Amino acid sequence: MLYKDIPYWQLNIEKPEISIDVTPREGDVIIIGAGFTGLATALHLLRAGKSVILFDAMMLGDGASGKNGGMVGPSLHKLGLDGLTAKYGKDKAIDILQEGMNAIKYFQSFIADENIDCDLVMSGRLRGIIGKKSLENVIRDSENLMELDGFGFDVVDGENIHNEIGSDLYDGGVIYHQDGGLHPQKLLFALAAKILQLGGQIYQETRVGQISRTQTGFEVSTDKGAFRAGDIVIASNGYTKRFANHNLSFFYKRLLPITSAMIATEELGKDTIDRMFPKKRMHGGNHRLVQYYRASPDHKRVLFGARGTDANDRSLQNGLMLKKHLCKIFPELENVNIEYSWSGKVAYTFDHTPHLGKQDGIYYAIGYCGSGVTRSIYLARQLSRKILGLGDHHTSFDDLPFETKPFYTGTPWFMPTVLKWHSFLDHINGN
Ligand SMILES: Cc1cc2nc3c(=O)[nH]c(=O)nc-3n(C[C@H](O)[C@H](O)[C@H](O)COP(=O)(O)OP(=O)(O)OC[C@H]3O[C@@H](n4cnc5c(N)ncnc54)[C@H](O)[C@@H]3O)c2cc1C
The missing domain is CATH 3.30.9.10 (D-Amino Acid Oxidase, subunit A, domain 2)
Structure with missing residues (x-):
């Protein structure tokens, strides 16, 4: 018995037309990963007048954002109130859990405000x-x-x-x-279409390798040449180690x-x-x-x-x-x-919590622990507000240490x- 080795979500769906145009080679922000995190972050930045270049090592929809179950909800923390209270105290535990409620509330208003048809029920x-x-x-x-x-x-x-x-x-x-539930590829492609309309650049099948500092920001190497930007966003989640160079080791040593x-x-x-x-x-x-x-x-x-x-x-x-x-x-x-x-x-x-922030000048939002549809869209909003220097960007995850473990190199051989x-x-x- 052979199954079709593609997501069911690809049935009867139209992908946005993405043309390859390797100019300009410079933008305000380069985003690594064109899943929900990368695309939603790009959308906010473009609306604020920034120029954005997105890279994805695979085709649009081949990351988790195009393959998931489409289930949305508060994704409350695995440890629950008792576990979180034991670790952080009651007030912080409530804050962390409440963030899930903030996320699902924001998510629904985002889909409505953006008028996205993605079968959300x-x-x-x-x-x-x-x-x-x-x-x-x-x-x-x-x-x-x-x-x-x-x-x-x-x-x-x-x-x-x-x-x-x-x-x-x-x-x-x-x-x-x-x-509730939705059709994830409809959401993904709707976001991509909006980005293209706003002048954002999306490079599919373009892996970002080396990231180096310049006097004004960063330069990244890709197989389509070098690109420069003032800021970089890591939105590579479960694929970080697969495509990363060593200079992203801070991130992949913290992700399973x-x-x-x-x-x-x-x-x-x-x-x-x-x-x-x-x-x-x-x-x-x-x-x-x-x-x-x-x-x-x-x-x-x-x-x-x-x-x-x-x-x-x-x-x-x-x-x-x-x-x-x-x-x-x-x-x-x-x-x-x-x-x-x-x-x-x-x-x-390692702490069952997503993380966002800035490390060595590089912004990131990653680690959704298997429940990332709602949270990626919400954290993309908060992250873009941090990048833009706008208020109301706080999350209860901001001050949590991003843990790794001794000798862990990003490959969970024990799984x-x-x-x-x-x-x-x-x-x-x-x-
Ligand atoms: C089968 C499955 C079912 C799921 N079901 C649910 C569900 O029902 N509900 C829910 O909330 N969550 C679910 N999830 C999880 C959810 O899909 C993810 O948490 C979410 O989509 C993460 O979005 P993202 O944009 O951060 O990452 P992704 O969508 O994975 O995108 C990351 C992208 O980064 C790219 N990338 C990585 N490194 C590089 C590099 N160096 N250069 C260029 N590109 C790079 C990758 O190619 C990838 O496309 C599921 C996941 C899977 C796989």
């Missing part, structure tokens, strides 16, 4: 839970979060779970109302690039999709090996994602494994074909073992 997310004890813990953690401005949730018990999802797997769940993989089923009947996703919500579970799934925006297919366990990103290997997990949730999909299987890189950080361990724990816990 804020239909909420169901976190299905296996195990009564686990459900109690998740409810308690969610109650803790009621201190956050704008946060709300509902509990679904085992008897009512079928009103939310056509699966017998869960003993209950929690609905997060601040979440991890594969996230997805599959899309063939088109299914409306009744089947309606039964599985009666409320058109986004979905997740309490597996250690993170799982996320939803119906496609046209409500015809199931899209399912998890951490990719195939180190070589082979679509067949990842696809087979993902289908196995999917069929535990929906056994009726056993005989359904998987049409698309793809994967991309996300970037984790396959960690993933196998998580998979084993899920297995013995019956997940």
Whole structure:
């Protein structure tokens, strides 16, 4: 069985026309990476009258921003209120969590103000839970979060779970109302089109190698020659180490690039999709090996994602494994074909927090820990305001130390073992 090794999102979508014009070779700002972070940062800078040149080592849409599950939400911190309080104290913990609420609020106004058609629907997310004890813990953690401005949730018990999802797997769940879903490539291409309209330059398949200081700023080397700018922005997230020269080692030593993989089923009947996703919500579970799934925006297919366990990103290997997990949730999909299987890189950080700021004169926003759709758009706003010297650029991540670990060089060689361990724990816990 062969799957199409491209994101389902490429189906019936028109890419903006990007012409190659290697002039001018100088701008106010050079941005490395044309995903959501790079494009949204460019948009704000262009609107403020700056000239911007974006470089991407791959084709537009081949980074994580064109391949993700399209799930948006506050992406609240993995450690939760208790974990963050233990690490930073209660006030800071609340600040960090509140940043997630700020991000999703801003994200929705950004999409509305920019008039971007990307199938955004804020239909909420169901976190299905296996195990009564686990459900109690998740409810308690969610109650803790009621201190956050704008946060709300509902509990679904085992008897009512079928009103939310056509699966017998869960003993209950929690609905997060601040979440929703969109079509990521529609968002990506809409941003790129706006940048081109505003006179921004986008160079695809153009890797930035060496970065050197000049008297007035920086010079970068690419295979299309050298380019200069007053400021540089690193927006390379999970691909930083793959394409970097040694002079970006500060960044890649602080990022753990991890594969996230997805599959899309063939088109299914409306009744089947309606039964599985009666409320058109986004979905997740309490597996250690993170799982996320939803119906496609046209409500015809199931899209399912998890951490990719195939180190070589082979679509067949990842696809087979993902289908196995999917069929535990929906056994009726056993005989359904998987049409698309793809994967991309996300970037984790050692403190599970994204980071933005300036290092050795270079601006950066990276490390979204697998949840970057909302946060990249929000941090791009804050970062561009820092670059422009405008107020209201503060985030609660600004003063957190950007940690690395001794001997870590940017390649998380230990991850396959960690993933196998998580998979084993899920297995013995019956997940
Ligand atoms: C399969 C998958 C599913 C996901 N699902 C979700 C989800 O449902 N919800 C959610 O919130 N998040 C999700 N994510 C994460 C989310 O997609 C990312 O966090 C987000 O897109 C990061 O955006 P970015 O612009 O920072 O990085 P990217 O979109 O990865 O862009 C970085 C770009 O930098 C370029 N680059 C790197 N180095 C260089 C260099 N030296 N020169 C030139 N170019 C360079 C790369 O080519 C790449 O295109 C998912 C990710 C994946 C892979």
